[in-house]
Amino acid sequence: EAVLYIVATPIGNLDDMVPRALKILQSVDVIAAEDTRHSSRLMQHFSITTPMIACHDHNEEYVAEKLIEKLRQGEQIALISDAGTPLISDPGYRVVTQVRDAGFKVVPVPGACAMVAALCASGLPSDRFIFEGFLPAKESGRRQRLQRVVDETATLIYYESPHRIVASLSSIAEVFGGDREVVLARELTKTFETIKALPVAEMVAWVESDRNQQKGEIVLLVRGAPKREQGEALDAETLRVLKILAAEVG
Ligand code: SAM
Numbered sequence: 001e002a003v004l005y006i007v008a009t010p011i012g013n014l015d016d017m018v019p020r021a022l023k024i025l026q027s028v029d030v031i032a033a034e035d036t037r038h039s040s041r042l043m044q045h046f047s048i049t050t051p052m053i054a055c056h057d058h059n060e061e062y063v064a065e066k067l068i069e070k071l072r073q074g075e076q077i078a079l080i081s082d083a084g085t086p087l088i089s090d091p092g093y094r095v096v097t098q099v100r101d102a103g104f105k106v107v108p109v110p111g112a113c114a115m116v117a118a119l120c121a122s123g124l125p126s127d128r129f130i131f132e133g134f135l136p137a138k139e140s141g142r143r144q145r146l147q148r149v150v151d152e153t154a155t156l157i158y159y160e161s162p163h164r165i166v167a168s169l170s171s172i173a174e175v176f177g178g179d180r181e182v183v184l185a186r187e188l189t190k191t192f193e194t195i196k197a198l199p200v201a202e203m204v205a206w207v208e209s210d211r212n213q214q215k216g217e218i219v220l221l222v223r224g225a226p227k228r229e230q231g232e233a234l235d236a237e238t239l240r241v242l243k244i245l246a247a248e249v250g
Contacts, residue, residue, distance in 0.1 A: 001105065002070075002071040002072070002073075002074050002075060002076065002077075002104055002105075003071075003076055003077070003104070003105045003106075003107050004067065004071065004077045004078075004079060004095070004096070004099045004104060004105070004106045004107070005024050005028065005076070005077070005078045005079065005106075005107050005108075005109050006078075006079050006085075006086050006087070006092065006096065006106060006107070006108045006109065007021045007024060007025060007078045007079065007080050007086070007109040007111070008021065008080075008084060008085040008086070008109060008110055008111030008112055008113065009021070009039075009042060009080050009081070009082075009083060009084065009111065009112070010042075010083065010084075010111070010112050010189065011083045011084045011112045011113070011114050011117065011188060011189055011217075012083075012187065012188060012189040012190035012217075013189035013190065014042070014045060016111065016112045016189060017042075017046065017111070018109070018110075018111045020109055021109050021111055022046055022048070024078055024109055025043070025046075025048050025050060025078055025080070026048050026049075026050060027076070028050055028075075028076040028077055028078045029050070029051075029070065029075040029076050029077065030050065030051050030052070030053060030070065030075065030077055030078075031043075031050050031051070031052045031053075031077075031078045031079075031080060032052070032053055032054075032055035032063060032067060032077060032078070032079045032080070032095070033052045033053070033054065033055065033079075033080050033081075034054075034055060034056050034080070034081040034082045034086075034090060034091050035054070035056065035082055036052040036053070036054050038082050039052060039080060039082070040052065050078075053066070055067075055079065055091060055092070055095060056091050057091050060091055060092075060094045060095060061094055061098070063095065064094055064095045064098040064099065065098075067095060067099060068098065068099060068102045068104070071099065071102070071104045078109075079092055079095060079096075083112075083114075084111075084112050084113050084114050085110070085111065085112070085113040088113055088114075088115065088131075089133050089134060089159050112189070114159070114185075114188055114217070114219050115131050115157045115159070115219055117185070117188045117189065117219075118157065118183070118185035118188060118195075118219035118221060119155065119157060119221065121185070121195055122155075122183040122185060122195065122197070122221045123183065123197060124155045124181075124183060124197075124221050124223050125154075125155050125223075125224065126155065128153070128154035128155065128224075129154050129155040129156070129157055130149065130152065130154050130155070130156050130157065131157045132145070132149070132156055132157060132158050133158070133159055134158070134159045134160070134161070135158055135160070135164075135168050135171070137164065139167065139171060142167075142168065142171045143171055143174070143175055146171055146172060146175040146176065147175055150175055150176060150225065151225050152224055152225060153224040153225050153226070153227050154224045155221060155222070155223060155224050156221065156222040156224065157219065157220075157221050157222075158219070158220040158221075158222070159218075159219060159220075160218040160219070160220045161218075162214050162215050162216060162217075162218060163214075165184075165207055165213070165214055165218055165220070166204065166207055166208055166214065168220065169182070169200060169203055169204045169207060169220075170204055172200050172220075172222060173200045173201050173204055176200065176222065176225075177200075178199060178200055178201030178202075179199050179200075179201070180199065180200050180222060180223060181197060181198070181199055181200070181222075181223040182197070182198065182199075182200045182203050182220060182221065182222050182223070183195065183196065183197045183220070183221040183223075184196050184197075184198075184203060184207070184213070184218060184220060185218070185219040185220075185221065186213065186216050186217065186218045186219075187216040187217060188217070188219070190216070192212070192216065194213070200222075
């Protein structure tokens with residue numbers, strides 16, 4: 001049966017490659033990879049010789065058509081990205097949608113994912129969380145995106161570029177207030193893995209003072225807003241209006 005496998009690869013430590021993923025990558029007819037040059041190093045390491053084709057954000061719709069043709073011929077395909085789980089801030093969404101719409105089976109082969117790794121070691125509540133992907137590069141866009149979730153009580157998870165970590169932390173401090181706890185999860189599964197929790201104002205100072213903290217790959221988690229107690233749920237404006245109405249009714 002023709003199948004498209006969505007295969008996770010490591011986010012740093014190559015020992016995180018799962019045996020099932022290795023078997024599938026070796027046995028499929030073709031691997032669709034975000035960056036074939038990047039992934040060929042991984043394939044070499046595991047002695048996988050399956051041919052690869054490029055599938056990135058700019059050619060995804062075209063590649064989806066080609067993959068569907070291959071599936072029609074009964075071929076087995078694996079989709080991988082540069083690191084971690086495809087589709088999670090990575091290409092693959094359009095391929096999966098089109099392949100499923102064409103009536104073919106899509107099978108996940110789970111493995112490493114930076115946001116899950118970060119969350120489970122962060123110490124922040126994990127019963128409800130929101131993955132927000134990358135924050136916008138421009139300050140105004142970034143503040144708007146943060147403003148939308150300022151009262152959110154679930155844990156917030158962001159992917160962050162090392163070049164923007166100080167700017168993003170500063171925006172978080174401004175929008176959420178300097179006391180809001182954040183967790184910086186950097187270089188997960190690698191030699192310089194760091195997981196540090198601080199109020200965001202202190203985190204800005206710490207990251208600014210230590211250039212090493214502005215390097216590598218980063219997941220940023222933000223503790224959700226405190227849940228309001230019952231009876232505290234009315235904001236000041238609503239209370240003001242209610243008091244006026246109560247006086248009128250008298
Ligand atoms: N698909 C990947 C996944 O499953 O996590 C994410 C791809 S996204 C283009 C790359 C971002 O993921 C990085 O900028 C960083 O925010 C995060 N990331 C990837 N590997 C990481 C690691 N080892 N430690 C911390 N963050 C990582």
